[in-house]
Amino acid sequence: MKKQPERPALITNAARSQSDQLRSREIRYVSMMAMRAVCLIVGAILISVQPPLLPLWLILCAAGMVFLPWAAVLIANDRPPRTKAERHAADTERTRTAIAAEPAQRERERVIDAED
Template structure:
């Protein structure tokens, strides 16, 4: 049986911790519900002040009051996609290691291919 070479796990490839994911979803939920509360307050002020263009602003506030709680709950219960569903994971096969990157010069034993535009 062939032994695979040891490949260290890069910290940049590690998924965010469960606590970080939960905190991010909580913050997003609170912000969205704050915007909803702002829509309720602005809608009440517009109706009380009999503002111009009330026919335009009031439906926008109502849409914010109805749509934002629904979206906030959906996004709060969502989680990041699994690694196998990400685009980068689809481009290379899981058994195939990532190609090594080299920033150094080309190896001297291989000839360089030169493209010249002048005849």
């Protein structure tokens, strides 16, 4: 007879697939670049309309055109934060690697005195 797991697996705890993560990052990137294009178009319209405080509006549009691509790339390259299980697995692997490297480290640290 099969032994039942102590706790059932919850689908809500499952990580999103890589393709879903990529798709959402692509959507965010394209939407931010569209906002940059809107800043460019609004800046051109403002120049032709000549509203009050034109320099202020143009500075805001220029800041949007400069800041948005930088932020879009950062956000598009970002991944979701690691879960507790992923952090624990990484810590365990790091500890295992450190323990395995410890004898080799001791060999390198051993000092041989020429007078012995």
